[in-house]
Amino acid sequence: MIRAVCPGSFDPVTNGHLDVIERTAGLFDEIIVAVLVNEKKQSLFTVEERMEMLAEVTAHCPNVRVSSFKGLLVDFCQQNDVRAIVKGLRAVTDFDYELQMAQMNRRLSGVDTMFMSASPEYSFIASSLVKEVARGGGDVAHLLPGPVFRRLSERLGPRGGS
Secondary structure, rough: OOOOEEEEOOOOOOOHHHHHHHHHHOOOOOOEEEEEEOOOOOOOOHHHHHHHHHHHHOOOOOEEEEEEEEOOOOHHHHOOOEEEEEEEEEEEHHHHHHHHHHHHOOOOOOOOEEEEEEOOOOOOOOOOHHHHHHHHHOOOHHHHOOOHHHHHHHOOOOOOOO
């Protein structure tokens, strides 16, 4: 079985994330969507909430499971027999950083990284931007899966918390 991981913060999961996960699910036997536990970062949703949302929006993909990790991604990969890391790229600026990470991960563990370009309709979406627009009262419904948008609206209020 060839297993890959799609890691991220997913705070919240966007349509761009879901697109990469679904496309990756078609390429590997099993995909682990791994939510990073970063206690130094102030998140809108808890790790458990993000995992619940991911499980809900990927329920139609039988070979996708959701987990979380703390520390180095390569350690998670080794513990879970993961052979590839799949990262979505929105722009060249993403590539600059992700290439360095991919080379370090390969050096540390032998785990390869595959880059998947974002679909054009999602290439501008970032969780941080979605939260900023939502907090300002902007409409982000078209950027998020339905269940995620509902939770975001509950968390920030009908006008994004303003």
